Each structure stands twice: as structure tokens, then as C-alpha cells.
Amino acid sequence: MKLRVNFCLLISSFVSSAWLHAAAPPNVLLIVSDDLNARLGCYGEGIAKTPNIDGLAKHGVLFERAYCQFPHCNPSRSSFLTGMRPRTTRVTNNEDSLYQNIPGVMTLPRWFREHGYATARCGKIFHLGVPSGDESMDDPRAWDFGTPFKDERPYPKARASAVKVETGKKKGIGWQETECSDDDLVDGNFARTAVEWLERRDAARPFFLAVGFHRPHLPLVAPAKYFDLYPFDAIKLPDEPADDVDDIPPPARNGAVPGYAITTTPDQRRAAIRAYLATVSFMDAQAGRVLDAVQRLGLSESTIVIFMSDHGWHLGEHGLWHKRSLFEECARVPFIIRAPGAGGNGRHSAGLVELLDLFPTLCDLTGVPAPAQIEGKSLRPLLNDPAAIAHEAVVTEARRGTDAEFWGRSIRTPRWRYTEWNGGRDGVELYDHDADPHEFANLAGxxxxAGTISQLKKMLAPLAITPAPAKPGQ
Ligand SMILES: [Ca+2]
Ligand SMILES: [Ca+2]
Structure with missing residues (x-):
């Protein structure tokens, strides 16, 4: 009799746990900001005011060392939305098509859709033809619902009392503090649509809601109230050795965004930094609207929330004001995971992680199987133990240059960053993060x-794109 009771208990406990898992896999809310570096309040070194993202970090796990695979919209997004390295996707600029390179490719939202999730996209998740409004880079098979992406041009009127700094930009605008409401700009719209979608969702299915904010991507347009958070005269410029650029190989110095040569004078630099910070705070406020709705609708305990960026952005470090570099400010991204029942309480993980890890992590946390194509690793062990290690090293690659083409590949270990351009023919860099966290002193020479470099080269080779062979005479 006792045996029978135990057997019944066993059966009922098996059935109830299987039923629970089958009936209620967690929802996923993926928030992706565009061109956002890690200088946020919750990152401690922060200069941007981001109370909503900070609030998320307080209840989740913040990854201090998260790195994109390619600091450019389409290559980065094609990588983390498939879980494959750029050497596999072969998407290395904004014009490449993931779907042409890999016909029938499986993407993260499509995978979740095929595993029973209701999938919705508000804003930019795959690379869109920004700012033309062309959505040809999106995966049409991935979504049950998607908002069109339309740039807000013509931009709302500038505030009359706006700080006037001559930008020197011939076409378009670099930044603008506007007289408009949040919802007059695309990110306000994405937040509003995401909240409405959550309110009307089909509660019978778990959801995968992806919200892609456009800011702080250029042009740096935000309502004036967000500029008011940052008094112009209080903006600090980067403090760097005068000879910093002397030891940086030429391919790592060029690659400025055309038409963005607006940072010649200290006041122009202050204005550019201030506008970037204003748009970060604007984006944070929109993320807050979606996070608040998750709480208001009672979904906090059943929803995994990820906040991340596609790559970083320079605010004048090493004289750079753009993306597509392999320095820390550009390769590193903010990455926060709040998962019910895993980690939490504002822990920080110092383990090296890659955006590639997003796909397998979401599979692991939801019970959805991981597809065979995955090249990243689940970060679940790091959520439960912040001292856990996922990677010995992480890799970021870039393609730069206008007159000549330079392929750069960079490997980051807890101590070192090693970067080589065109396989080393056009320059190598080695930075010791223990002694030089700002990467001022290139030790490659x-x-x-030499032993460290040879070891890092060996680790890098199997993970990176093979650079093109030297042309005759090179
Ligand atoms: Ca981007
Ligand atoms: Ca230097």
C-alpha cells in the first residue's frame, strides 16, 4: 500500500511539474537599444541618467563584460539573432543580406514562434534600412505582429532657447532638442505600441516581445526636457594623454561616419556628448514605460527581461565619435538579464560574455530546445553564480576604411585586448586592462x-573571419 501511495505521489508530482512547465513557459521581453555604450548609471562609471534601466538591473544580473561580435548594426544583429558568428553569417556590413547568405536561416524570434510563442516586434530588431523606412532586412517569418519603422523626419521644431553650437554639418542634423512630446518621436511610438500589445496579448500563449529603440542612434533628437537633465557647462570631455593616438595603427583611427565631422571645437564636443546623453535618457524613459506595463499587468514573475544594445559608441575617446571601432567603448555593450527564479537582486557578473550567448540563454531559460547552429553559450550558470565563467575570451570584429579596406579582429580576455588589422599587416594592438583600462598604451611592439601575443593570436584564429590575403606588392 505504501508503495502504491509513493508511486501515486511520484506520478502526480511528475505530471504536475511537466504540466506546469508545459502550461506556463516564461514570456520573453527583449529590449534592444541602438548604438548604446555602457556608460549608464547602473554601470557605475555612468554619465547617463537611466533610472529605469538601473531599476531593472537592481532586480536582475548585470554583465560587466559583455561584448558585441561586430560593432555595426546589421552584422551585430544578424549574429545575435541567429546565435552565429559573423564568420558564419558572412554579414559584415549593412548591405549584406543574412537571408541571401544563408537561405532558410533560422532566427531567434522565428524559432520561438515555431515553438508556440506569440512573437511581436515594436521598432528595430533586425537591421532595417534606417532611416529610409525600408524593412527589407527584417525576417518576415519571425513575427505575428510588427510595427513599421518610420523615421520622424521632418524632425520636430527645435526649442527656441536650445543651446546653439554651430555643427558644421552640411546635410541633415547632428542633434536637436525639440519642442515635442515623447510620442512624437519613433521611440515613444514603439513604447506605446508595445504597451498596447501587452495589454491586448493572447494570454493563452507565452509571448516573445522584442522592442527595438532607435536612440541613441544618430541623429540625436529628443524632447528638450531630456537635454535639461544635462547642463551644458557640466559636460566633461575625455581626459586622455596628448600622445594617445600616436601608437594607434591608422586603420583603427579612421572610419568616421561621413558628414559627422562636427566635433572640432570643445563646445561642439560638449554639445555632441550632451545630445547623446539626452537621447539615452529619452530611450530609458521609453524602456521604463514598457517595464512598468510588465509590472502593472502582473507579468514580472512570468517574464524574462533582457536589456541590451547592438554595440557601443565613442564619445571622443581616442578622438573617435562613432561605432565600428575595436576599442572597449565600442565593442562593449550593456547587457542585463532579469529571469524569474534565476539570479537577481542586482548582482553583477564579471564573466566575459558575448551577444551570441543571447539565443542559447533564452532557450535554456524557457525550455525551448537550442538549434544546432548555435555558436554561443547559455549564461544560466552565470545568473546563478556571478563568479561562474562562460568564456576564456570573447571576439569582436570590424571592417573599416574608405580608400582601402581593413578587416580588424580583436580578442578580449579578462586581462588583455589584442587587435590585428588585415591579419597584422596593417597594425597590431595590445592593451593590458589590469594596468590600462582605457587602452592608452599599445604594448604590441x-x-x-611576444609570448602573450602569440597565444592570443592562436585563440583568435578559429573564432574570427579569415582576413583577405595580401594583394601582390603589399
Ligand atoms: Ca546600431
Ligand atoms: Ca595610445
Whole structure:
């Protein structure tokens, strides 16, 4: 009799746990900001005011060392939305098509859709033909619902009392503090639509809601109230050694965004930084609207929330004001996971992680199987133990240059960053993060580090794109 009771208990406990899992897999809310670096309040070194993202981090796990695979919209997004490295997707600029390169490719939202999730997109998740409004880069098979992406041009009127700094930009605008409401700009619209979608969702199915904010992508347009958070005169410019650029190989110095040469004078630099911060705070406020709705609708305990960016952005470090570099400010991204029942309480993880890890992590946390194509790793162990390690090293690659083409590949370990351009023919860089967290001193020419370089080269080779062979005479 006792045996029978235990057997019944066993059966009922098996059935109830299987039923629970089958009936209620967690929802996923994926928030992706565009061109956002890690200088947020919750990152401690922060200069941007981001109370909503900070609030999310307080209840989740913040990854201090998260890196994109390619600091450019389409290559980065094609990588983390498939879980494959750029050497596999072969998407290395904004014009490449993931779907042409890999016909029938499986993407993260499509995978969740095929596993029973209601999938919705508000804003930019795959690379869109920004700012033309062309959505040809999106995966049409991925979504049950998607908002069209329309740039807000013509931009709302500038505030009469706006700080006037001559930008020197010939076409378009670099930044603008506007007299408009949040919903007059695309990100306000994406937040509003995402909240409405959550309110009307089909509660019978778990959801995968992806909200892609456009800011702080250029042009830096935001309502004036967000500029008011940052007094112009209080904006600090980067403090760097005068000879910093002397030891940076030429391919790592060029690659400025055409038409964005607006940072010649200290006041122009202050205005550019201030506008970037204003748009970060604007984006944070929109993310807050979606996060508040998750709480208001009682979904906090059943929803995994991810906040991340597609790559970083330079605010004048090493004289750079753009993306597509392999320095820390550009390769590193904010990455926060709040998962019910895993991690939490504002822990920080110092483990190296890659955006590639997003796909397998979401599979692991939801019970959805991971497809065979995955090249990243689940971060679930790091959620439960912030001292856990996922990767010995992470890799970021870039393609730069206008007159000549330079392929850069960079490997980051807890201590070192090693970068080579065109396989080393056009320059190598080695930075010691233990002694030099701002990457001021390039140690590549120092014979004492030859062994370290040779070891890092060996680790890098199987993970990166093979650079094109040298042309005759090179
Ligand atoms: Ca981007
Ligand atoms: Ca330097």
C-alpha cells in the first residue's frame, strides 16, 4: 500500500511539474537599444541618467563584460539573432543580406514562434534600412505582429532657447532638442505600441516581445526636457594623454561616419556628448514605460527581461565619435538579464560574455530546445553564480576604411585586448586592462609581450573571419 501511495505521489508530482512547465513557459521581453555604450548609471562609471534601466538591473544580473561580435548594426544583429558568428553569417556590413547568405536561416524570434510563442516586434530588431523606412532586412517569418519603422523626419521644431553650437554639418542634423512630446518621436511610438500589445496579448500563449529603440542612434533628437537633465557647462570631455593616438595603427583611427565631422571645437564636443546623453535618457524613459506595463499587468514573475544594445559608441575617446571601432567603448555593450527564479537582486557578473550567448540563454531559460547552429553559450550558470565563467575570451570584429579596406579582429580576455588589422599587416594592438583600462598604451611592439601575443593570436584564429590575403606588392 505504501508503495502504491509513493508511486501515486511520484506520478502526480511528475505530471504536475511537466504540466506546469508545459502550461506556463516564461514570456520573453527583449529590449534592444541602438548604438548604446555602457556608460549608464547602473554601470557605475555612468554619465547617463537611466533610472529605469538601473531599476531593472537592481532586480536582475548585470554583465560587466559583455561584448558585441561586430560593432555595426546589421552584422551585430544578424549574429545575435541567429546565435552565429559573423564568420558564419558572412554579414559584415549593412548591405549584406543574412537571408541571401544563408537561405532558410533560422532566427531567434522565428524559432520561438515555431515553438508556440506569440512573437511581436515594436521598432528595430533586425537591421532595417534606417532611416529610409525600408524593412527589407527584417525576417518576415519571425513575427505575428510588427510595427513599421518610420523615421520622424521632418524632425520636430527645435526649442527656441536650445543651446546653439554651430555643427558644421552640411546635410541633415547632428542633434536637436525639440519642442515635442515623447510620442512624437519613433521611440515613444514603439513604447506605446508595445504597451498596447501587452495589454491586448493572447494570454493563452507565452509571448516573445522584442522592442527595438532607435536612440541613441544618430541623429540625436529628443524632447528638450531630456537635454535639461544635462547642463551644458557640466559636460566633461575625455581626459586622455596628448600622445594617445600616436601608437594607434591608422586603420583603427579612421572610419568616421561621413558628414559627422562636427566635433572640432570643445563646445561642439560638449554639445555632441550632451545630445547623446539626452537621447539615452529619452530611450530609458521609453524602456521604463514598457517595464512598468510588465509590472502593472502582473507579468514580472512570468517574464524574462533582457536589456541590451547592438554595440557601443565613442564619445571622443581616442578622438573617435562613432561605432565600428575595436576599442572597449565600442565593442562593449550593456547587457542585463532579469529571469524569474534565476539570479537577481542586482548582482553583477564579471564573466566575459558575448551577444551570441543571447539565443542559447533564452532557450535554456524557457525550455525551448537550442538549434544546432548555435555558436554561443547559455549564461544560466552565470545568473546563478556571478563568479561562474562562460568564456576564456570573447571576439569582436570590424571592417573599416574608405580608400582601402581593413578587416580588424580583436580578442578580449579578462586581462588583455589584442587587435590585428588585415591579419597584422596593417597594425597590431595590445592593451593590458589590469594596468590600462582605457587602452592608452599599445604594448604590441614590446618584445616582453611576444609570448602573450602569440597565444592570443592562436585563440583568435578559429573564432574570427579569415582576413583577405595580401594583394601582390603589399
Ligand atoms: Ca546600431
Ligand atoms: Ca595610445
Amino acid at each position: 614590446d618584445e616582453r609581450h
